[in-house]
Amino acid sequence: MKRHDETMLWQYAARELDADDAALLEHHLEECVECREGMLEVRQARALLEDSRAPRPAVSWAKVDAGISQLVEARLVQKAKASRVGWQWAAGLACAAALLAVAGASLKQRLDLSRVAPAVIAVATQSGTHVDQATGLSRVGAELSTASDGDLLAAGEVLRTSLGGRAILTLPDDSRIRLGAGTQLALTRAGADDVALTLERGRVAVHASHHPRRGFVVHTEGLSVRVVGTLFTVEQLAGAVEVAVVEGKVRVEPPEGEALFLVPPERVRFEQGGWTPIRGTVTPSQVADFAELSLPPMVEAQGSPRPPPGGSVQVAEVDRPAQTVSPGRNGLLPRLPPKVSAARVRSAPVAKAAPIAHSGALAVMAAQPRADAQEDQAGLKTAEPAADPAEFNAFPQVQVEPAAEPVKPAMDPAEASPKPAEPLPVDLETLFLQRAERGIGRGICERYLQGLQELAGDPSRGERAEKARILRARCFDARIRPDLSEMEYRHYLQAWPTGRYAIEARQAIAE
Amino acid sequence: MSAGAISLPQLVPTPPPTTAAEARLLRLVERVRGDDVLAFEELYRLTRVDVARTLSHLMGRRSDLEDLIQETYLRLLKAVPNFRGESQFRTFLYRVCANVALMHQRWWKRRREDLVDVLPDQPGGEDPEAAAQAAESSRLVHRALQQLTAKKRIVFVYHELCGMGPEQIALAVDCSYNTVRSRLFHARLEFTRALRELVENGR
Numbered sequence: 001m002k003r004h005d006e007t008m009l010w011q012y013a014a015r016e017l018d019a020d021d022a023a024l025l026e027h028h029l030e031e032c033v034e035c036r037e038g039m040l041e042v043r044q045a046r047a048l049l050e051d052s053r054a055p056r057p058a059v060s061w062a063k064v065d066a067g068i069s070q071l072v073e074a075r076l077v078q079k080a081k082a083s084r085v086g087w088q089w090a091a092g093l094a095c096a097a098a099l100l101a102v103a104g105a106s107l108k109q110r111l112d113l114s115r116v117a118p119a120v121i122a123v124a125t126q127s128g129t130h131v132d133q134a135t136g137l138s139r140v141g142a143e144l145s146t147a148s149d150g151d152l153l154a155a156g157e158v159l160r161t162s163l164g165g166r167a168i169l170t171l172p173d174d175s176r177i178r179l180g181a182g183t184q185l186a187l188t189r190a191g192a193d194d195v196a197l198t199l200e201r202g203r204v205a206v207h208a209s210h211h212p213r214r215g216f217v218v219h220t221e222g223l224s225v226r227v228v229g230t231l232f233t234v235e236q237l238a239g240a241v242e243v244a245v246v247e248g249k250v251r252v253e254p255p256e257g258e259a260l261f262l263v264p265p266e267r268v269r270f271e272q273g274g275w276t277p278i279r280g281t282v283t284p285s286q287v288a289d290f291a292e293l294s295l296p297p298m299v300e301a302q303g304s305p306r307p308p309p310g311g312s313v314q315v316a317e318v319d320r321p322a323q324t325v326s327p328g329r330n331g332l333l334p335r336l337p338p339k340v341s342a343a344r345v346r347s348a349p350v351a352k353a354a355p356i357a358h359s360g361a362l363a364v365m366a367a368q369p370r371a372d373a374q375e376d377q378a379g380l381k382t383a384e385p386a387a388d389p390a391e392f393n394a395f396p397q398v399q400v401e402p403a404a405e406p407v408k409p410a411m412d413p414a415e416a417s418p419k420p421a422e423p424l425p426v427d428l429e430t431l432f433l434q435r436a437e438r439g440i441g442r443g444i445c446e447r448y449l450q451g452l453q454e455l456a457g458d459p460s461r462g463e464r465a466e467k468a469r470i471l472r473a474r475c476f477d478a479r480i481r482p483d484l485s486e487m488e489y490r491h492y493l494q495a496w497p498t499g500r501y502a503i504e505a506r507q508a509i510a511e
Numbered sequence: 512m513s514a515g516a517i518s519l520p521q522l523v524p525t526p527p528p529t530t531a532a533e534a535r536l537l538r539l540v541e542r543v544r545g546d547d548v549l550a551f552e553e554l555y556r557l558t559r560v561d562v563a564r565t566l567s568h569l570m571g572r573r574s575d576l577e578d579l580i581q582e583t584y585l586r587l588l589k590a591v592p593n594f595r596g597e598s599q600f601r602t603f604l605y606r607v608c609a610n611v612a613l614m615h616q617r618w619w620k621r622r623r624e625d626l627v628d629v630l631p632d633q634p635g636g637e638d639p640e641a642a643a644q645a646a647e648s649s650r651l652v653h654r655a656l657q658q659l660t661a662k663k664r665i666v667f668v669y670h671e672l673c674g675m676g677p678e679q680i681a682l683a684v685d686c687s688y689n690t691v692r693s694r695l696f697h698a699r700l701e702f703t704r705a706l707r708e709l710v711e712n713g714r
Contacts, residue, residue, distance in 0.1 A: 010699045045706050049671050051648030056560060058568035067581040068555050071588065124672055163552075184549060201549045510660040 007159040009035065009042045032233075067164045073160070076140045129153040129190045136165020137179070145237060146474035155190040161202070171195055174209040175216065178289050180235075188219070203235035205289035208248075210450050232262070233286045242269045244282045264446065265481060287483060291507070314499050429455065429464050436471050443477035459495070464491070470501040477508065524630045532557075536600045549700045551591075555584055557603060563603060569612040571653045583611045597680045605675065605683040609665050616661045651709060658705035659698055666691055667698035 007292040011017045012025050029036050041085060094218050122278060130152050131137065137147040147159065153169065159179065161167055167179045172192040179185055183202025189195060193213040197204065208216050208227040216227035218234045220240050232250045235242040243252050244267035253259040254275040262268055265282040282333035433455075436448035448471070455461050455468035473488035489505040536557065542550035559580065566579050573579070588609050596602050656664050665684055670691075671677040675683065680691045 006703065007696050007699055010703075041707060045703050046671075048648045048652050048706070051645045052568075052652040053672050057563050057576060059563045059580065061559070061578045064559065064580050067577070068552065068584055070584060071581075072548045072552050075588075076553075078549075079546065102714055200552075333536070 006042075009039050011040050013039070015164055016093050027413055036461060062164070069162050073138065073140065076158075076160075090247070095146075112181075127189060128192070129155070129171055130166040132170050132176070134165070136162030136169040136181075137167040140184070151185060153190070155187050156183065158186045158200075160184045171209075173211040173213055173216075175211075176207040178205040180289065199234050201234055201236050203233060203289070205233045205286070208232075210448075210454075221270075223275075224253040226251040226253065233289060240269055240271050244265060244268075244286045244288060245284055263480070283389070284483070308467065429461070433464060433467050433471065436475075440471065440474050440478050443478070445471075445478060456491075466499050466501070469495065470504070473505065473508065533599055540591060540594060540600055542595070543588070548588075551584075551588055553565065559600075559618060561601075562604065565668070566612065568653075568656070569608065569665060569670050570615065571657055577705075579611055579615060582615075583607055586611060598641065599679065600678045602675070602683050604653055605669060605673065606681075606685070609669075609684055609701045612665065651706070654709055655702055655705040659701050663694045663698035663701065667693040667702060668694055697701060 008017065008021070008025060012022060017025065030040060092372045122236055131147050131149055133149055134147055134151075138151075139145050139147050139158050140159045146347050147153070147167070155160070159167070159169075159180055161179045161183045163182045166181055169177045169179070171177065171190055175195065177185075177197070180203035183204060184200040185202075186198040186200060188198050190197075192211070195208075195213070195216040197206075198219045199218055204218065206216075206218065206227070210440060215412040218225045220234055223241050223243075225232065225243050227248075227250055232243060232248070235244075243250065243262060245262040245264050247264055249261055249263050250476050251259055251261050254270060254277070256275040257277075260268070260277060267280040267282050267286070269280065270276070271277040271278065304468075373411060432448070436445060436452055439445040439448050450470045452468040452475070456472060458465055461468070469488060469492045473492060475489055476485035486509055489508050492499065492505045493502060493509075499505075519604065536554065538556070539550045539554045543554060562583055565579055566583065567573070567576060570576070570579065571630065587700055590603075594600070601623065659667060662684070666680055669680045669683060670677070677688055677691045677695075681688045685693070
């Protein structure tokens with residue numbers, strides 16, 4: 001058998017011969033024993049190739065992923081440095097122009113550039129954003145640095161979780177955010193009264209507090225998700241954007257087409273290349289994100305006073321003196337020592353909700369209906385009517401003042417334990433619980449869920465916390481959300497195994 | 512069969528490239544070209560298994576496969592700005608894989624070390640017997656492939672294991688269509704012979 005005859009056998013086996021040649025070869029194979037053996041060899045070789053095509057080689061993907069992450073992060077740092085240089089040039093030119101203008105207008109006026117520094121610091125101190133828990137969280141700036149539990153973050157920072165990482169952040173308005181694996185998020189604005197996040201990749205789950213504010217928006221791929229309610233996720237997938245709501249309500253504004261409201265358990269997806277919403281329901285993995293967010297923060301924002309809720313006026317009041325906080329390397333805030341701030345808490349007769357000074361949970365319900373809750377559009381789902389004004393009575397406002405004394409690095413456990421929030425007048429909380437209970441029967445209990453969560457998460461509320469937890473479970477039950485309802489009943493039994501509603505909880509779980 | 516002039520194989524042409532997966536890759540590549548490194552990470556996630564498999568076919572089971580994969584993506588990131596969309600992206604990726612394989616082949620040859628590290632494949636599938644058989648086949652194929660010269664091996668692997676058409680291979684290895692046919696012609700003969708010797712020598 002010649003060499004080219006052998007390759008004809010391959011071609012025949014691979015169906016690469018035309019019909020005439022194939023017929024000729026078949027005829028030859030009937031006569032030639034040697035070629036038939038050759039054909040058998042070729043078929044065996046092809047069978048071996050077929051077998052070895054599929055197996056995946058054993059690869060330590062964690063190692064490769066880490067290498068690729070380093071490569072990508074190095075590129076991001078390069079980009080940040082390049083943009084920084086550009087910004088410095090622009091700033092330099094702007095300053096030069098300003099100097100010339102001022103000098104030309106009046107030589108008598110002296111420039112006081114020292115005012116610039118406090119202004120910059122003030123922006124940083126307004127942001128009490130901090131890391132609660134983090135695994136594989138990095139800050140992307142002119143240099144790449146790792147962010148750890150308790151670190152303070154400044155507005156404008158870009159955060160990134162590794163492919164196996166995740167992180168939970170608390171914002172100045174007590175909202176909490178979970179960054180999933182492989183997520184990149186820019187804290188575009190992170191003030192107590194105005195939050196804007198830009199999701200560049202991955203998934204964030206948001207538990208927005210009920211603090212009154214100008215806005216809370218998550219941008220991604222030109223899409224804007226405005227907070228009307230509380231619990232939702234935004235995910236930028238490859239070629240698609242997805243928003244899901246577990247509790248409350250969000251307003252989704254695609255770059256094209258009409259805005260739409262989402263209520264639990266709705267999920268909407270926008271495929272790349274079009275902004276036609278594809279509706280669905282929340283997935284289990286999205287619900288799982290919130291289970292993690294609903295846990296109390298493991299690390300307190302030590303040393304970071306919680307700004308009071310409300311508008312910019314209150315924010316200005318919590319600013320520390322410039323000398324107490326100075327920007328760290330590359331303008332990033334330094335990590336504060338593990339010491340609770342000696343910030344004093346005082347009450348003031350300011351309306352709206354009041355946060356406690358020590359934990360991620362809220363001491364009281366922020367029951368003030370926000371203006372954007374009443375936004376509506378023709379053809380869209382109608383926003384719920386404003387609740388009875390009695391639900392939203394003014395509470396004593398907690399405000400935080402900066403500490404007079406410097407923070408000590410050592411920490412006395414007794415001293416470190418956060419000062420419990422001042423309980424609200426009993427009648428208001430009781431009133432809220434009564435209304436929430438009635439809301440279940442009227443099918444409007446969703447609006448109370450966040451307030452109930454805040455009560456239920458605060459053990460110092462005693463029976464009211466217990467009642468709040470069971471009401472949350474009943475509400476989810478009534479809204480036909482068995483998964484969330486069961487989760488609430490389980491939380492209840494963990495906290496109050498022999499409580500007043502333990503039998504109800506056990507029966508519900510058994511069902 | 513009659514002896515005559517050598518007839519190069521008439522290869523099956525490359526299938527049309529416009530699949531949804533390819534379109535998705537091209538969108539990501541466009542973003543990477545716009546300096547969006549996050550898109551690059553996505554590209555990595557979508558293609559990494561294919562790259563690992565291709566490199567292991569080209570280089571054999573090696574303990575430094577992870578390094579080769581990283582090297583491939585480092586080169587890819589540098590090379591993507593030059594991708595003009597004249598071929599499928601996978602062809603472009605295979606070209607980078609081939610370059611990495613050739614470079615490491617030379618590097619190892621200079622050190623005169625054994626190219627073959629016998630490492631197990633990832634245990635997979637529900638049938639352990641089938642998985643064991645696949646692993647054994649894979650080991651035998653890789654040992655036979657080591658008997659081929661690097662250039663012939665690349666063409667053979669791309670055609671027989673990766674399912675690439677001759678035009679694609681010509682683009683991936685930067686040579687003419689006829690060169691691909693010629694290399695495949697010889698590679699098939701050498702592979703069959705190497706396999707026969709391995710079986711006769713008890714593997």
